[in-house]
Amino acid sequence: MHFGPLFHPRGIAVAGASDSPGKAGNALVRTLSSFDGDLYPVNPAGGTIAGRQAYPTVAEIGAPVDLAVLAVPPRAVPGVLADCGKAGVAAAIVCSGGFAEAGPDGAALQDTVTAVAREHGIRLLGPNTSGFVNPVDGVFASFVPGVADLPAGPAAIVAQSGGVNLALCFLAAAEGLGVRLGVGLGNAVDIGFADVLDYLADDDKTTVIGLHVEGVSDGRRLVDAVARAAARKPVVALKVGRTGVGDFARSHTGAITGPYALTRAALAQAGAVVVDDPTGLVDALRALAARRVPPTARPGVGVLTGQAGPGLIIADALHAAGVSVPALTPASRARLRELLPPLTYQDNPVDTGRPAGTFPEVAATVAADPGVDALAVYALDEPGALDLAATVRAVADTVPVLVASGGPAATLDERQSELSELSVPLFRSPDRLARAMSALADDAAAAHRRAHRAAPARPAGRLLGPEPVDEHRAKELLTGFGVAAPARRACDTRAAAHQALTALGGPVVVKIRAASVIHKSDVDAVRTGVRTADALDAALDAIDRAAAGLGVEARYLVERQAAPGPELIVGGTRDPVFGPAVLLGVGGVGVELAPDPVLRLAPLSDVDIQDMVAALPSPLLAGYRGAPPVDRAAVGAAIGSVAALLLHYDDIAEVEVNPLRLTRDGPVALDAVIMFDRSAGEEEVGS
């Protein structure tokens, strides 16, 4: 879309303008007073507002107006917007609240507003937003007066909440990061994340983009726009709602995780750096505004300090964030031995002890190490002993560098100015330096992931029969996509079960076979280790009892018992917001008590699959309880198979293999559930 009339208008009308201090319509006119185009207060009473002539309606302005900013009561919005349309206004911001966020009546009013805007071809920001700020072009379309002081700079903010947009812009400014554009989407009935992201991706004045995401209605549109933007410039994303309860992965084992985790995973998969809070977002933007690390699966960070204690804090935080702090080469260490006194720590982190004149050369040596892709430097400010600017200049030709220091605020302000001229940010605590460095590393890893992003998949057909499938059929389908399952027989009679035991040989597992019974062991309808006819009869008796109790027909599944091994869960779901998604985690009956599984949108790239497997608990990967190390390729293949099955049939709502047991002969699906989107099934019936 063409955003010129919105973000860089020639004329602006403020509907609901007021001369009463404290009112939003007054603050808007005052805040916009530095606008160098034409500004028109609009108020039915006319008169003079903040020294400007007010017009009763937008239509009566009689001059070109690109943008109308509405601070009128919600019920008045449709009328004012229609008036704007007639006057040829191209874009509008509706600041007023009282729409969908306020209940059914508000939602109906919001639909009306949307329809009026569409009818008149007005692009709409909001409703329920504090607007946007464009310090580069001097447009401050917000009723919060302080925004007019926001410095221009390279960072764009796109926030779901108008309040958070301004909070982030102020935070950035306080850290010395200027703002290109800060947009609060509000209820986003027209202009959404994807529109603004596409605009910013093309905007040469935008160097780095920060996102604030609460809820998402079209997840794929968001992540595709993030991927497009991240290919051009860094994107940092904050997702709110960690503690919300969501719909994803309400599998037959219960709610495994919420949309928070899936949204974060999807944003990271698309190439965004995902952060935890506003401070982390601003620190990441500062780190990334200057220089990116080239795409790398796992970038190495060099850590150089003038005091060992902060160095330990930084290294600890980087390790905890999964960032590599690699050992230096023997050549680098030999050079450091020449440059440093013998008692200092000369690996990575490198601690110089109290800095001396060689500090810049030490920094250059660490930065030049082949394993080091970015350098983090922390040292207390010690005039005469430490020259941070010289240090930064010494590494400027090698890798990106981030610096933190401690000292009196005024002194650090000076250092920050010096480093700004070298396009290097100065942080003021070791932990914030470490978080910023994590963002730099995450961006490089995200770029690597994005370069290997899977192409979209098209479903091949529908699977749904009139009945849900039972475990036996589910395993057949999975086997067809490459997931092994134990040799087994679906038996309708006890006699058939006895034949199956003879054919398969013991030990076997005997289970109830009924699509409606998911938690078989909870109803005592599973027997393991069955070797003899007597034991089989006992097992069948138990299943018959369970079936009678449940009111289902007693059918059996007799299955060769798999070798022991660690157990995983591999699942797929069709998320209402993001569509097909898969999960991998520690499985078995304790799945709800295990650490959170890792999530990805499908289709999966090879890198996605590798990342998912690598996120399994390290004791499991290393070889758990005498098991050999996990065969990562085999587990990866199983995830890929589940994803492929989910993508192939678009009426599958959910696939769950739990457990996928890692035997010495490879991964085997010991239990499997496939559930369908029943509404899809009512329209069409397939095989």
Add this chain to the structure above:
Amino acid sequence: MHFGPLFHPRGIAVAGASDSPGKAGNALVRTLSSFDGDLYPVNPAGGTIAGRQAYPTVAEIGAPVDLAVLAVPPRAVPGVLADCGKAGVAAAIVCSGGFAEAGPDGAALQDTVTAVAREHGIRLLGPNTSGFVNPVDGVFASFVPGVADLPAGPAAIVAQSGGVNLALCFLAAAEGLGVRLGVGLGNAVDIGFADVLDYLADDDKTTVIGLHVEGVSDGRRLVDAVARAAARKPVVALKVGRTGVGDFARSHTGAITGPYALTRAALAQAGAVVVDDPTGLVDALRALAARRVPPTARPGVGVLTGQAGPGLIIADALHAAGVSVPALTPASRARLRELLPPLTYQDNPVDTGRPAGTFPEVAATVAADPGVDALAVYALDEPGALDLAATVRAVADTVPVLVASGGPAATLDERQSELSELSVPLFRSPDRLARAMSALADDAAAAHRRAHRAAPARPAGRLLGPEPVDEHRAKELLTGFGVAAPARRACDTRAAAHQALTALGGPVVVKIRAASVIHKSDVDAVRTGVRTADALDAALDAIDRAAAGLGVEARYLVERQAAPGPELIVGGTRDPVFGPAVLLGVGGVGVELAPDPVLRLAPLSDVDIQDMVAALPSPLLAGYRGAPPVDRAAVGAAIGSVAALLLHYDDIAEVEVNPLRLTRDGPVALDAVIMFDRSAGEEEVGS
């Protein structure tokens, strides 16, 4: 100890003083130049240093010197220190590095230094520290010049690292928090955490204490001192080393967690607020410097915002931190309905929409709610619409309040000054407000815990026999302390096993009985569900094979099979640093793959036990897979029993009950291991 000569000396000598700019001995003299007592540079060459007469030795000063600061090469330290001793110096700081941190030679030199100091009765800070700062009394004993600008205030810092001490002091100052005393302990051969904590607990000028802990040598001494200090004023602690590998809980299931988790748990148990990083530490100090919430098991936080988006971030962060944000009473909500427009959110969080004149009264209403123990307020700065100072004044008589705002830096500086006069800190981002509020809530909960702290326990005796005990004996011991175990028979022969089956009735579990075999199922030496003589023989055959393979005698344990249920691990260990400690977590064979268990030092108070149980995963507590909700009292009793057993016999190195199965008849120890401190056993043999 008497710290006057160290922290508030009358005369100071600087050994190793130098006139060469850039040298530590020069920076020390310059930094100390504002000291209003007598300052004596000491240098063998004499002459003039920074405009003061230098003395060849401390002895030659010929005037009273309380404190000597040594910036001399490490090998020179013992001699200079002896010289100080002869001159009657009471306290010394050894800034030089090159001692225990530098290897065996340094460690030997450190022992010499310690001995010299002891011989002369000199209290020693360091070696390997940048010293201390005492802005209140104008003593800046550090070679980092910027410290002389540190403002005096209420916060004391005690850091293991001299560099971190100064980094924290500068961070505090940058946030407007003045420093009472900042001490870097360095290698702490004499003055350690406990000494300084006891001093600060008594010091009327100290309002709040921040700790930075890397490693600890005497954990009990530290936590006892923290408990004493926290009874008087808030203590905030940062433990570094999240990613280190440690010794705690290297149980028979492997390394479950490291000393990082145990140290944090022990500090919190003693009454400290435990934070994650330096920024969090400073924010917590600011929050706690003004006012504490009275001791409360789970304080309720009211959240009031002028913009809903930041409110969501705050509420989300508080929820994630486990802080209660309780619903308001109907009376409070009714009053809010009168004060606010209809479309705002009037529960907790309370969002006013754009603030209006009623904002202070809204704040007072939320603060007065009986469920609210502290109030968090966030609003963008909107002159004319919002008066933060009036808001704070409106709640000053009710509960502690923390405020955050967004706006131009200069404006926020003004607001911060206004609020400072009301003893309320202003934060500048919603996430930092939430973290500070968590600290306030944690302090109240810690005070509640501390008020219920268990009295120290004295061991009653030793248990160790010449051999480790087997599972049967371990269960006998546990049963004696109150942990139920299944009915069982220890059998030395197959015939005895058959008698046991008859006596107990099936199904039984049959296991190898050998103290040396810990992972019985890994060697196929366990059979469950044994009901018949044939099945028993098959089980005994398997055990005989396993015993032969392991080269141990084939003995058996035949045990009545327990009813199904969720499984926990309850363990106890004697940590080398902290002594007796217990853990509780999700158990069973997947224990290494479960979320981290929760740890506490023993003895345990009732509150400790309640906290441990409450930290179990909520799906488990609520009733897992058809199980009833966990009987918290019964699980708590089992933890208490394990702790009691561990405390009773001081030669028990480790107790582990895994799994403790939660059956409908109560918790039952299905497996149990007790291991001994073998070195203790060599001295004494008991029953």
